[in-house]
Structure formats: C-alpha cells, structure tokens
Amino acid sequence: MLRLFKPTVALLALALLGGCAGPAKNLDYTAFKAARPHSILVLPPVNESPDVTATYSMMSQVTFPLAEAGYYVMPVALVDETFKQNGLNNAAEISQVPAAKLRSIFGADAALYVKVTDYGTKYMVLSSATIVTASASLVDLKTGTTLWTGLASASSEEGQNNSGGGIIGMLITAAVKQIINSSTDAGYPIAGLTSARLLSAGHPNALLYGPRSPKYGTD
Known part of the structure; x- marks a missing residue:
C-alpha cells in the first residue's frame, strides 16, 4: 500500500531552502505557457538506484507539491492499479507507453516522468x-x-556538524546511523524533501503555477 506523505509548512520550507534544486540555466517556458496543463498523470518513477523501495517511496509523495502548485493530480494508487490490471508492472515499460495512449486511458493533460538515480544510505x-x-x-x-x-536532491546530512567527539566519535556516530538506516526506510522522509524541491512552483526553473493556484498566470 502506498504510504501517505504528510508534509508541514516547516518541512516544505526546509526543502526549498537548501540542496540541489535543478540546473542553473534558465528554462524555456514557451511550450509550457502555450499548453497550460490543468491535470497531471504521474507515472511510476523509474528506479536506477539499488534500493527496490525507491519507486513507491517517491510516487507516494509527489502529489502534495503538485497540488500545492495548483494542479489536479490523477490519484497515484488508482493509476498504479490501472497499469497492473493491464499487465504493466515495470516502471521502465510504463514510461514507454505512447502519450496518446496515456491520454486516452486517463484523460490527463500532461504526464510527469520521474527517474530516481540515488536512494538510500551511503557509508563514507x-x-x-x-x-x-x-x-x-x-x-x-x-x-x-x-x-x-x-x-533535485536532498541529504540527511544537510546542516549537520559532525566535528564533536573527534575521529572516534565520528566513526561511532556513522556506524550507528548506518545500522539504523539499514533497518528502516530512512530514504522515505528524504524523498519527501526531494519531491518538494523538484515539484514546487515559485522558484527559478520550477514548474509554473497551475490553474488551481491563486498565482496562476503570474509566472
């Protein structure tokens, strides 16, 4: 079952304040402004990381920033089940379905293709x-x-100070964190930060505001 992401204003603010939030170059919004999509179909994220939980962890958390940006998002659980009922269980295969076919099935204006390249804990x-x-x-x-x-990218180490306790203290802290992170889905909350950075409107190179936002048409 997909878990529900319950963000807070503070979490969203933290997500947007730091870390990688996209390329520095300015994007061309000409086609976006001409299309002005109202509804978005989120396809299951293609997972290129070793962690098998990455696809559904990301998929369960993208609805909030898209909705906050002013778009109607097709229910991700329903979309996932529809693909499964039609024999499509692999995110990579789903991403190859023609755009016209996706529109005929779901009726959405646009589709969001997501790729996860890093997900999980790294011991350094x-x-x-x-x-x-x-x-x-x-x-x-x-x-x-x-x-x-x-x-976009996010890390659990953002803003952390690991200088206390010397080398031995740092080694012990890292080892303990590795054990804890390996026994739980430590990537889930970090995926929430990444989703917010990636899909929130109102910052450079971001998605434009959708028709359900009071800021629609101002960007």
Missing part, C-alpha cells in the same frame, strides 16, 4: 548519509512535447 568512513536524487520531465499528452524538466 566518517559519516553516513541518506541521499535521494531524482529528475523529472513534464510531457504534454496531446502533442508529446516536453514542457518542463527538473532535477
């Missing part, structure tokens, strides 16, 4: 960090045109 001798990195592309299902692309 003196520290242990949980990192989630993902990229996304928004595609117009009427024309197949790519309207927007983005990249």
Whole structure:
C-alpha cells in the first residue's frame, strides 16, 4: 500500500531552502505557457538506484507539491492499479507507453516522468548519509512535447556538524546511523524533501503555477 506523505509548512520550507534544486540555466517556458496543463498523470518513477523501495517511496509523495502548485493530480494508487490490471508492472515499460495512449486511458493533460538515480544510505568512513536524487520531465499528452524538466536532491546530512567527539566519535556516530538506516526506510522522509524541491512552483526553473493556484498566470 502506498504510504501517505504528510508534509508541514516547516518541512516544505526546509526543502526549498537548501540542496540541489535543478540546473542553473534558465528554462524555456514557451511550450509550457502555450499548453497550460490543468491535470497531471504521474507515472511510476523509474528506479536506477539499488534500493527496490525507491519507486513507491517517491510516487507516494509527489502529489502534495503538485497540488500545492495548483494542479489536479490523477490519484497515484488508482493509476498504479490501472497499469497492473493491464499487465504493466515495470516502471521502465510504463514510461514507454505512447502519450496518446496515456491520454486516452486517463484523460490527463500532461504526464510527469520521474527517474530516481540515488536512494538510500551511503557509508563514507566518517559519516553516513541518506541521499535521494531524482529528475523529472513534464510531457504534454496531446502533442508529446516536453514542457518542463527538473532535477533535485536532498541529504540527511544537510546542516549537520559532525566535528564533536573527534575521529572516534565520528566513526561511532556513522556506524550507528548506518545500522539504523539499514533497518528502516530512512530514504522515505528524504524523498519527501526531494519531491518538494523538484515539484514546487515559485522558484527559478520550477514548474509554473497551475490553474488551481491563486498565482496562476503570474509566472
């Protein structure tokens, strides 16, 4: 079952304040402004990390930032079940379904393609960090045109100070964190931060505000 992401204002603020939030170059919004999609179909994220939980961890958390940006998001659980009922269980295979076919089935204006490249805890001798990195592309299902692309990353070590306790203390702390992170899905909350950075509107190179936002048409 997909877990529900319950973000707070503080969490969203933290997500947007730091870390990687996409390329520095300015994006071309010409096609996006011409299409102005109202509804978005989120496809199951393609997982390129070793962690098998990455796809559903990310998929369960993308609805909130998209809805906050002003879009109607097709219910992700229903979308996932629809694909399974039609024999599509692999995210990579689903991403190859033609745009016209997706539109005929779901009726959405655009589809969001997500790729997870990092997910999980990495042990780095003196520290242990949980990192989630993902990229996304928004595609117009009427024309197949790519309207927007983005990249974001978040880490459990952001803002941490590991200098206390010397080398031995740092080694012990890293080892303990590794054990804890390996026994739980430590990537889940970090994936929430990554999702917020990746899909929130109102910052450079971000998604444009959708029609349900009071800021629609101002960007």
